[in-house]
Amino acid sequence: MKVFESLNCFLCKKPFARIANQPRSPRILNCGLAVCHECFEMEKAKSLATNFVAHLVGSYLFGNVRKHHCNYTCCYSNPNFAYYLIDILSQEESLVLAPTKDGYVLEKPFQIPECPVCHDEYSITVEAKKSIILACNHAICTECALNLRELNPNEVNGENKYIITCPLCTKGTDTKVDKAKDPFQDFLAELPKMVNQLESMRGAPTCAECDKKYIVDEMLRCVDCKTEICAMCVFRNHRSHKACPLLGEKAGEMFETLKSDSRDAINTYKNLFPELHKELLDDISKFETSLLLKEEALKDASTFIDLEDKHKSFTTLKTHFENTAEKYLPCLRKFNTEIKEMIETLDKVVCCV
Known part of the structure; x- marks a missing residue:
């Protein structure tokens, strides 16, 4: 401390x-x-x-x-x-x-x-x-x-x-x-x-025997008594017992919790993205089929003005699709780029450990 x-x-x-x-x-x-x-x-x-x-x-x-x-x-x-x-x-x-x-x-x-x-x-x-x-x-x-x-x-x-x-x-x-x-x-x-x-x-552990708060680095766990105690109390009352640093115990607990939380967070999106993409691709295919079928109406135009109106309508729909896709692609590319950057950051962190 x-x-x-x-x-x-x-x-x-x-x-x-x-x-x-x-x-x-x-x-x-x-x-x-x-x-x-x-x-x-x-x-x-x-x-x-x-x-x-x-x-x-x-x-x-x-x-x-x-x-x-x-x-x-x-x-x-x-x-x-x-x-x-x-x-x-x-x-x-x-x-x-x-x-x-x-x-x-x-x-x-x-x-x-x-x-x-x-x-x-x-x-x-x-x-x-x-x-x-x-x-x-x-x-x-x-x-x-x-x-x-x-x-x-x-x-x-x-x-x-x-x-x-x-x-x-x-x-x-x-x-x-x-x-x-x-x-x-x-x-x-x-x-x-x-x-x-x-x-x-504020969240520091309290010695089970002297009731004083210590940082985790200065605490031990008595394996025999299953209690968290300070070094002085170990020396006074637990010298014949096996004691291990509490930091190691906390590291193990935090690792298991962190591993579980990380896996849950990543799997949520790993499972969500394919479903969303599958639904998106299905809707794009439906839109393509519907648009091409509707464009057949150009052949049945009764006048040139009617032909131009229908052509303009379908062209507008096609342009709207392109614009919507272009808005989506940067987000997808940015997400992909940031994932790569996070992997590089993680590699650096691992190298420094």
Whole structure:
């Protein structure tokens, strides 16, 4: 089961806590990576120790002390928790821990957060609605950030020309409105795939023993007990039994159903077309016989005008037959062409398997 990687610590890979001031609460490095509070403090301490000792004896001896390395010289200077990630995690009915406890998954549809200024939803495609993370770790959209920014009176070298006052906590941010990495955007990028997983999980099997839902790939069938159970329950209670992957069982069931449905659909038309064509050919023959017999009336015309009228009438019928046949033939040819194309597509699919 896929979990939200953006809601896990970049270093220890454990899921974030939903509130601040906890060991697993999210913090943000200045390079934009999200880590838990515990890893942040540990890495910060290592960074300070490494810098001090490296200054004395040479950095080459201590280059691998920290797990995280980047081009930012003060990556651990942000004292605030990542409030925007905590806001995301506050939707507890939508975001739940996976059964494996290794991350968050969608349990219900997720409401995309809104900018606190304009109340528009954040977006990963609309530039104006992409999130901007302020120094206080609150988020606003790019459009509002640009509208709220003012000239920075404390700027001397021109690097941070503007300052933005946070609408939530009123703290100022010296900013160029560019972030190396934004976990908020990473979360929004992951969301569509997780929504698809949620949809696929709606019909997911439930473990007969722990009552938790799992995707088919993670389930097994106990052959001895005739039940569908998760791997953990197999390990706990069915180690002496024979268990097989549920995916194989489902594949077999789906194959038999699909084969039956495909055969029924194709045979319906295989049986229908010959009957229709036979009836059509019989009617064409009847039309031919009747038309030729009626055309004999030309010989009994009493006047030339009568002859022309009858000739015109039969010619009209003959032309109507031709036009009707010409309308039918393209459909028949198109059907024949599309059948050939489907055969070619099927051959390619088989070759790729």
